[in-house]
Amino acid sequence: MISEIRKHPGQMAVMVLITLFLLAFLVVPVVQVVFVAFMDATTGGFTLLNFKDFFSTALFRESFWNSIYVGGMSVLLASAFAMPLAYFTSRFEFRGGVIIQGLGIIPLIMPPFVGAVAMMMIFGRNGSINLLLEEFLGINIPFMEGLNGVILVESVHYFPFILINLSAALQNIDRAMEESAQNLGCSGMRLYRRIVLPLAMPGYVAGASLVFLKVFDDLGTPLLLNVNNMLAPQAYLRIASIGINDPMGYVISVILVVIAMASMWLAFLALKGKDYATVQKGGGGLAKRRMRPIEMFFAWIIVLIIMTLVLAPHIGLSMLSLGTIWSYSVLPDAFTLDHFRAIFSETPEYMTNTVLYSALAGGIDVILGTAIAYIVLRTKLVGRQWLDYIAMSAVAIPGLVIGIGYLRTFFDVEVPGMDGQSFATWWVAIVIALAIRRLPYALRACSAALTQVSVSLEESAENLGANKLKTVYRIVIPLMAGGILAGFVTSFATAAVELGMTLMLVSKNADGPLAYGIYVYMQSAAGRGPGAALGIFAVLVVGLCTFISHVYVDRRQRALGMKRDD
Amino acid sequence: MNQNVNLAGHGSPVGVDIKGVNLSFGSTHVLKGIDLQIKPGEFFAFLGPSGCGKTTLLRLIAGFESCQSGEVLIGDRDVAHLPPWRRDVGMVFQSYALWPHMTVRRNVAFGLEERKFPRAEIGPRVEAALDLVGLLELAERRPSQLSGGQQQRVALARTIVVEPQVLLLDEPLSNLDAKLRIQMRRELRLLQRKLSLTTIFVTHDQEEANTTSDRIAVIEQGIIQQVGSPMELYDQPANLFVANFLGVANVVAGTVSQEGDGLSFRSDDGAVTVALSAAGQGPRSIVFRPQNLTIQPAGQPAPEGLTELAGKVSHMEFLGSVVRYQVTVGPHFLLVDSAHQKGVVPMEEGTDVNLFINNELVIDLPN
Amino acid sequence: MKKSALGYGVAIFGAALVAGVLAAPVGAFAMEDKLVVVTSYPKDLTGPFKKAFEAKHPGTMVEVLQKKTSAGVKYIQETASGNTSDLMWASAPDAFEVLKNDGLLAKYTPKATGIPKNIGSYPVNDPAGYYVGFAGSGYGIMWNERYVKAKKLPVPAEWSDLAKPVYHDHVGMSAPSRSGTTHLTVETVLQGEGWEKGWATWKNIAGNFKMVTERSFGVPEGVNSGDFGLGIVIDFFGFSSKATGFPVDFVYPTVTTLVPANIAIVKSAPHPGAAAAFIEFLLSVEGQELLLDPAIRRLPVNPATYAKAPAGFPNPFKDKSIGAAVKFDVAKSGARYNLVNSLFDVMITYRREDLAAAAKAIQEAETALSGKSNAEAAGLVKEARALIAAMPITEAEAVDAKYPGVFTSDVFKKRKKASVKVPKRQAEVEEKWDSFCLKNYKDAQAKAEKALALLK
Numbered sequence A: 001m002i003s004e005i006r007k008h009p010g011q012m013a014v015m016v017l018i019t020l021f022l023l024a025f026l027v028v029p030v031v032q033v034v035f036v037a038f039m040d041a042t043t044g045g046f047t048l049l050n051f052k053d054f055f056s057t058a059l060f061r062e063s064f065w066n067s068i069y070v071g072g073m074s075v076l077l078a079s080a081f082a083m084p085l086a087y088f089t090s091r092f093e094f095r096g097g098v099i100i101q102g103l104g105i106i107p108l109i110m111p112p113f114v115g116a117v118a119m120m121m122i123f124g125r126n127g128s129i130n131l132l133l134e135e136f137l138g139i140n141i142p143f144m145e146g147l148n149g150v151i152l153v154e155s156v157h158y159f160p161f162i163l164i165n166l167s168a169a170l171q172n173i174d175r176a177m178e179e180s181a182q183n184l185g186c187s188g189m190r191l192y193r194r195i196v197l198p199l200a201m202p203g204y205v206a207g208a209s210l211v212f213l214k215v216f217d218d219l220g221t222p223l224l225l226n227v228n229n230m231l232a233p234q235a236y237l238r239i240a241s242i243g244i245n246d247p248m249g250y251v252i253s254v255i256l257v258v259i260a261m262a263s264m265w266l267a268f269l270a271l272k273g274k275d276y277a278t279v280q281k282g283g284g285g286l287a288k289r290r291m292r293p294i295e296m297f298f299a300w301i302i303v304l305i306i307m308t309l310v311l312a313p314h315i316g317l318s319m320l321s322l323g324t325i326w327s328y329s330v331l332p333d334a335f336t337l338d339h340f341r342a343i344f345s346e347t348p349e350y351m352t353n354t355v356l357y358s359a360l361a362g363g364i365d366v367i368l369g370t371a372i373a374y375i376v377l378r379t380k381l382v383g384r385q386w387l388d389y390i391a392m393s394a395v396a397i398p399g400l401v402i403g404i405g406y407l408r409t410f411f412d413v414e415v416p417g418m419d420g421q422s423f424a425t426w427w428v429a430i431v432i433a434l435a436i437r438r439l440p441y442a443l444r445a446c447s448a449a450l451t452q453v454s455v456s457l458e459e460s461a462e463n464l465g466a467n468k469l470k471t472v473y474r475i476v477i478p479l480m481a482g483g484i485l486a487g488f489v490t491s492f493a494t495a496a497v498e499l500g501m502t503l504m505l506v507s508k509n510a511d512g513p514l515a516y517g518i519y520v521y522m523q524s525a526a527g528r529g530p531g532a533a534l535g536i537f538a539v540l541v542v543g544l545c546t547f548i549s550h551v552y553v554d555r556r557q558r559a560l561g562m563k564r565d566d
Numbered sequence B: 001m002n003q004n005v006n007l008a009g010h011g012s013p014v015g016v017d018i019k020g021v022n023l024s025f026g027s028t029h030v031l032k033g034i035d036l037q038i039k040p041g042e043f044f045a046f047l048g049p050s051g052c053g054k055t056t057l058l059r060l061i062a063g064f065e066s067c068q069s070g071e072v073l074i075g076d077r078d079v080a081h082l083p084p085w086r087r088d089v090g091m092v093f094q095s096y097a098l099w100p101h102m103t104v105r106r107n108v109a110f111g112l113e114e115r116k117f118p119r120a121e122i123g124p125r126v127e128a129a130l131d132l133v134g135l136l137e138l139a140e141r142r143p144s145q146l147s148g149g150q151q152q153r154v155a156l157a158r159t160i161v162v163e164p165q166v167l168l169l170d171e172p173l174s175n176l177d178a179k180l181r182i183q184m185r186r187e188l189r190l191l192q193r194k195l196s197l198t199t200i201f202v203t204h205d206q207e208e209a210n211t212t213s214d215r216i217a218v219i220e221q222g223i224i225q226q227v228g229s230p231m232e233l234y235d236q237p238a239n240l241f242v243a244n245f246l247g248v249a250n251v252v253a254g255t256v257s258q259e260g261d262g263l264s265f266r267s268d269d270g271a272v273t274v275a276l277s278a279a280g281q282g283p284r285s286i287v288f289r290p291q292n293l294t295i296q297p298a299g300q301p302a303p304e305g306l307t308e309l310a311g312k313v314s315h316m317e318f319l320g321s322v323v324r325y326q327v328t329v330g331p332h333f334l335l336v337d338s339a340h341q342k343g344v345v346p347m348e349e350g351t352d353v354n355l356f357i358n359n360e361l362v363i364d365l366p367n
Numbered sequence C: 001m002k003k004s005a006l007g008y009g010v011a012i013f014g015a016a017l018v019a020g021v022l023a024a025p026v027g028a029f030a031m032e033d034k035l036v037v038v039t040s041y042p043k044d045l046t047g048p049f050k051k052a053f054e055a056k057h058p059g060t061m062v063e064v065l066q067k068k069t070s071a072g073v074k075y076i077q078e079t080a081s082g083n084t085s086d087l088m089w090a091s092a093p094d095a096f097e098v099l100k101n102d103g104l105l106a107k108y109t110p111k112a113t114g115i116p117k118n119i120g121s122y123p124v125n126d127p128a129g130y131y132v133g134f135a136g137s138g139y140g141i142m143w144n145e146r147y148v149k150a151k152k153l154p155v156p157a158e159w160s161d162l163a164k165p166v167y168h169d170h171v172g173m174s175a176p177s178r179s180g181t182t183h184l185t186v187e188t189v190l191q192g193e194g195w196e197k198g199w200a201t202w203k204n205i206a207g208n209f210k211m212v213t214e215r216s217f218g219v220p221e222g223v224n225s226g227d228f229g230l231g232i233v234i235d236f237f238g239f240s241s242k243a244t245g246f247p248v249d250f251v252y253p254t255v256t257t258l259v260p261a262n263i264a265i266v267k268s269a270p271h272p273g274a275a276a277a278f279i280e281f282l283l284s285v286e287g288q289e290l291l292l293d294p295a296i297r298r299l300p301v302n303p304a305t306y307a308k309a310p311a312g313f314p315n316p317f318k319d320k321s322i323g324a325a326v327k328f329d330v331a332k333s334g335a336r337y338n339l340v341n342s343l344f345d346v347m348i349t350y351r352r353e354d355l356a357a358a359a360k361a362i363q364e365a366e367t368a369l370s371g372k373s374n375a376e377a378a379g380l381v382k383e384a385r386a387l388i389a390a391m392p393i394t395e396a397e398a399v400d401a402k403y404p405g406v407f408t409s410d411v412f413k414k415r416k417k418a419s420v421k422v423p424k425r426q427a428e429v430e431e432k433w434d435s436f437c438l439k440n441y442k443d444a445q446a447k448a449e450k451a452l453a454l455l456k
């Protein structure tokens, strides 16, 4: 230990700083809230009785299995959406690939409330599709009923995690890997299953485990679809009930965290001991394959079907924002621009807040994510794995718990130099809370990217006289750029539509981000159109920012010769 | 070696015909009118500097590229419409492209599995192939746990285990150390003989090409410069490029003109004049190898019937079997090899010397 | 905190204490330049009031903080140590009860005149004086015209209509644990019909539920979209949806409660003067008239305002059928508040599917039974109904301090006296109820199916 510090004082310092940050803004606030799960209500002492209660309650056991089931099925469905899109656009010369990749991120920017309404309008029991099916075929498909609805909405919403991470991994595979398999007689689906997918496993597992985690812990979707026999909504309902302070809500939160850690650990085990570093030549050999016209035709059909499906919520959202009244009909009764006009006057502050908060949060996340990934994968510091676990555990903490925890921990902390401003209600607290909540996304993406960078590339730089910092800056980060971008985009885009925690911490309307604005609108009948319009605005702005950062990184990579012009 | 399973080519080996191939990537014309006939069972090399299009030509044969004009025939069959996985040509990639997520054994078994070999047959064949390359005991390792040479052998085993009609090797030795390279190229040659497998070997190293191949195609800027056996290419280079690329050559530019009833070459500066028996006239260059020259300190009696050139030793290199002198003759630097024997003291730099050249060994080539 | 600030704080606190002791009217404070309102109301409601108030009191900026009721309560609780909010403005009386019991509200007696003591049978103001009613709202049934037309459903008029087989899988309601006003509706029926019968009515209606929503606005949202046809909602949701143009309508059943919508001053509010002024503005003629706006549509508490109301606007002070049918026992409601919510969740919200399946089977058996005489089948159906109606606890137990005590324990605070023993843990109790109900629902379904088989 001592010798480690002496050998790498810089690494150690970075690790200590990050640990302190996580302790202050994640561990302490959460512990402030969840210790209740272990407290005996009568004596105030430590007890595990509450956990016994959890497992002896039929409703909780049922909720537990429902959550597992929904998580697993969502991963399957999300994979079915993401894999063709990622494969076609990453491994082949696919016209419009960039656009597809870009559009593929949009589902993540599904504003709460309006997103659910839009899905209902399209897929609900009396949504557009079922109304059409009933009229022409006399059938009604329960897309949105019960757990089905949760699975559909979750996989449409979260499949971009797989798309982004898998694409980044696929793009890093040396073409010779595929060609040597083709040369040995392998092609088509077998090639994908036996060579391409296994090589992209770090990316796929990163994406899939994120999807599982998010679905497992997501309370927004089940709540909006009024499905409550799942764990996260059960936790929420118990924590947020007025006047009741049942410890079970916190017990469930603890269980959510434990399951989240376990699934991450499983993902880690699945990848352990295997070798995936396939970028060996630092950029060469990554050229894309060409499809035959007939293959291209079918690929396009598949891509179009998937894109229509996953963009359905946004199509619905657009119609909500442009429609006058849309009720029990295939399309809105008429179209209007009034809703956009209605939001025009107050949008700017919501907009700038959203972009500011989520860009800062995304920035903090990729910096922390890269640093943590590097410490975990490339150093021998004691306890580095724990850093990863702690950072990742944020994925499992309900936003509400963070919100309450922040108020409880920081309300009495005054911001220096700002007279009487409490840290908890300062907008910076929202940014940090967002960054903490989204750190897991960025961290997974950065880890996957770093896993794929062969250590020998770094060693050769060090061998040429570059010190650790220089190596990271000049070799590792440029090679990881794709993964870092993926991390930034996911953190940024999803932070932009975070609601649960925001609702707790916003103390001034002027500090509110878009999700808050949408919430404010969506609590009244007249607000549905303007709320949807605000939602569309959010999608456009976040989408545009995402696109710009894509273009920027792409340019840089080309300039650095990391990518061939094709 | 496992005696029960015999890895051999498909009955009789097949040839590869390349006819009038032109291939461009966008606006870069990479292969220009390539015509080649590779005979069945031949060990054939593509030799040329980096970037000349060797890999591209190899990938064309394997089916990874398609050409704008011309055709590729494998065993008299036009393969233009065949995707890579139906061509039955085995390719060993320059980077080896071993799949890191599979063990050595699984890597080697892959092609057999794809060809739907019965399980019972795959095992012995994989063992035989690994045995052939001497890696049987490393079968359960992962590629990252192997050295470069071992990886190269796995890549080779993975390819030959499926008994392809044609074996394509893309700079297979370039990632190995010098000693291993020499050992591996012999092994390759032996293996090829044993399997009597039509083999195309891509390299930028003329020594590698010379030592392994039956015939060599020298390629430069997407154009075939000359095809022939290593000795033909060395002794009768078709142009200056080939002369320079194969072995070490002294090249002097000048003019050939009629002189009496014979022909005479005279360098542009007049420092070198050589009588030639048969040559094209006009501006030409002459080429001769370092071992074609003999060297003597000035003032010693000249041998009979040789052209004499006076110069000064400017540099000396000891190469073991020979001492290579660089001698300044007028503005030219000529290389001269002198066989080395124990006890012989080489001439020092600055020594005035006479060089003698046998006119018969001088090659004249157009500029 | 800096030392001087601390001193200042003590001074303020002292002043407030003195003021409290002297019971000086809060209005005696000067008018501040800012007012922070925490509210669960939508923009449609807060916007006009903010605008009118600011116009009337230039120089005072109203800062509106929209939060879910539960988040608003948590926010005020968590920020109590350095409170920055002046007013809590929301419908749910229970939210105010919680804040009051936590000692987070300041007493305020409004000066406005002409406001009666009760609206319907519910007191307008908190009898203890901590919160003030400014409007009333009544529960009723909202439906989607297109939906009922397409599915050929009759228009309902009474709560009991919703239990009819024709409405199976067409009804939505929000959980009382999530919405204080819904809670009052549940409680009203329980008080009106009695514990056993009241719950039976709710379970019979719940057998037709398509959905129990987690937000009170989820119900009008579902009806507006046409996801389900009918919803049990508070009147302004129905009226404002209709005003927005949705093809929906609303009706008050004869037995309805009128629920006051409230406002209260938060304890140690930074701007008490402005806060008091805002309450007075709400109760003024001008403020009350704003409630008639079709997008707001609350029932004013000042009867005089109804003179200005558009035709067809219900007037609870004239039409005694609205909200007057039940004598509402506030004490009883308060004593079992959390228990009723939890019971509803355990028996209905979380077991909606099982309950609906049993209800469907019973409805089918009853339809098959009508016109036939089959004593055995009739007996089975009756038993099935009884199983559905069966309650895990009696009314006496429900108000016994022992039981509700389970639901009011604050886990964050150590129990003051170790001698105050909590008999059981909430999870334990709920699990008992759950297994009781689940078994009954399954048995009821089996019996009804058996009856149906007998009738075939």
Ligand SMILES: Nc1ncnc2c1ncn2[C@@H]1O[C@H](COP(=O)(O)OP(=O)(O)O)[C@@H](O)[C@H]1O
Residues within 6 Å of the ligand: A287, B025, B028, B030, B048, B049, B050, B051, B052, B053, B054, B055, B056, B057
């Ligand atoms: N996919 C490609 N796109 C564009 N240019 C290429 C591509 N592949 C090879 N080239 C170019 O073709 C030329 C020949 O390349 P290659 O066949 O790889 O040369 P080598 O003889 O070194 O193997 C080079 O100039 C190279 O830059």
Ligand SMILES: [Mg+2]
Residues within 6 Å of the ligand: B051, B054, B055, B056, B171
């Ligand atoms: Mg090459």
